[in-house]
Amino acid sequence: MDARPSRVAVLGAGTVGAAVIRSLQRHPQLQVAAALVRNLRAPRDLGDRPPRLTADPDEALEGADVVVELLGGTELSTELMRRAAEGGARLVSANKAALAERWEVWGPWVAAGRVGFEASVMAGTPVVSALAGPLRGSRPLALHALLNGTCGFLIERMEAGEDFASALAEAQRRGYAEADPALDVDGLDAGHKLTVLARLCALPELGWERVRREVRGIRTLTPERLAALARRGRRARLVASLWSDGASWRFAVRPAALPEHHPLICVGPGRNALVFRGDLVGEVLIAGPGAGGEATASAVVADVLEAVAGRPGPAPLERELPPPPPSAALEIEELPES
Numbered sequence: 301m302d303a304r305p306s307r308v309a310v311l312g313a314g315t316v317g318a319a320v321i322r323s324l325q326r327h328p329q330l331q332v333a334a335a336l337v338r339n340l341r342a343p344r345d346l347g348d349r350p351p352r353l354t355a356d357p358d359e360a361l362e363g364a365d366v367v368v369e370l371l372g373g374t375e376l377s378t379e380l381m382r383r384a385a386e387g388g389a390r391l392v393s394a395n396k397a398a399l400a401e402r403w404e405v406w407g408p409w410v411a412a413g414r415v416g417f418e419a420s421v422m423a424g425t426p427v428v429s430a431l432a433g434p435l436r437g438s439r440p441l442a443l444h445a446l447l448n449g450t451c452g453f454l455i456e457r458m459e460a461g462e463d464f465a466s467a468l469a470e471a472q473r474r475g476y477a478e479a480d481p482a483l484d485v486d487g488l489d490a491g492h493k494l495t496v497l498a499r500l501c502a503l504p505e506l507g508w509e510r511v512r513r514e515v516r517g518i519r520t521l522t523p524e525r526l527a528a529l530a531r532r533g534r535r536a537r538l539v540a541s542l543w544s545d546g547a548s549w550r551f552a553v554r555p556a557a558l559p560e561h562h563p564l565i566c567v568g569p570g571r572n573a574l575v576f577r578g579d580l581v582g583e584v585l586i587a588g589p590g591a592g593g594e595a596t597a598s599a600v601v602a603d604v605l606e607a608v609a610g611r612p613g614p615a616p617l618e619r620e621l622p623p624p625p626p627s628a629a630l631e632i633e634e635l636p637e638s
């Protein structure tokens with residue numbers, strides 16, 4: 301047995317990266333060798349044994365057994381993972397944007413079992429491994445999910461009567477929404493995550509551009525529209541769905557109205573949730589935190605432990621599944637633009 305601790309490089313030490321660095325220190329078989337950042341002087345809590353910080357990607361990647369990518373974005377992240385893969389490292393990432401948009405690069409690494417990406421969808425709440433594991437025994441009929449916590453927060457504030465602009469300002473003040481909130485409120489982040497999930501359970505080669513055309517965000521929701529829905533016993537949510545019309549697979553991210561008793565509503569405020577319907581298993585509900593440094597670190601650290609134990613990452617589907625007969629809409633009523 302190799303007594304040397306496995307060397308882990310962490311690219312990015314922001315909200316998630318810093319939590320990952322702190323959490324990896326609980327595992328004596330791991331050594332966080334270096335972390336890549338832009339700003340070497342920024343204050344950060346990196347635990348009792350902080351790694352060497354560097355702004356030089358080559359220095360960060362040097363000698364790493366596992367490279368954890370927590371930069372965000374699609375270009376630098378993909379380029380650095382390419383260098384890490386060429387150097388023989390195992391890869392771990394929480395980056396759904398890069399996975400969704402740069403699949404031509406990431407797909408072969410995933411197919412080779414070299415990537416852990418549990419944290420890319422619903423953070424620490426396990427859905428990637430569920431879809432790539434135990435749920436594979438059923439033919440999927442449909443999947444409906446709440447995949448963006450910021451949209452959930454904004455809708456809940458508007459349900460309480462606040463207008464979109466001030467709800468968004470509050471989300472930004474609390475650090476839930478970025479300065480540029482487009483990825484969240486225009487549905488793109490949920491679209492990225494739906495792309496990752498749909499590939500795992502039905503359409504292994506699904507391209508981001510096809511999904512992107514079916515993505516609509518929540519900017520047209522208003523407190524007045526939400527109040528009118530409430531009078532009908534309905535709640536609006538940004539719902540990401542994969543279903544079949546009998547002839548082909550369909551997918552969409554859009555605001556939808558759900559009854560109060562719907563499983564995606566019953567999970568309570570502030571949570572991500574996914575309902576999977578399979579022909580053998582029936583309806584499965586998975587719910588939990590979908591964001592936050594610590595919750596995301598939980599899944600990232602699990603992927604690092606799997607990698608150093610030599611176990612492969614989630615396997616892609618081997619081939620596209622034919623669309624099943626049309627599935628019931630699970631009481632999800634798509635909301636029109638206005």
Ligand SMILES: NC(=O)c1ccc[n+]([C@@H]2O[C@H](COP(=O)([O-])OP(=O)(O)OC[C@H]3O[C@@H](n4cnc5c(N)ncnc54)[C@H](OP(=O)(O)O)[C@@H]3O)[C@@H](O)[C@H]2O)c1
Pocket residue numbers: 311312313314315316317336337338339340342355369370371372373376394395396397419420423590591592593596
């Ligand atoms: N936040 C969440 O709750 C969450 C949940 C699930 C998945 N994710 C995913 O996790 C990833 C990281 O998210 P985050 O919220 O931790 O982002 P973040 O707080 O913005 O952190 C990004 C980190 O990357 C570093 N970085 C960015 N560009 C760089 C560059 N050109 N060179 C060197 N370093 C660079 C930043 O350095 P500086 O600190 O010096 O600026 C920062 O440390 C994203 O892919 C995100 O989608 C996040």
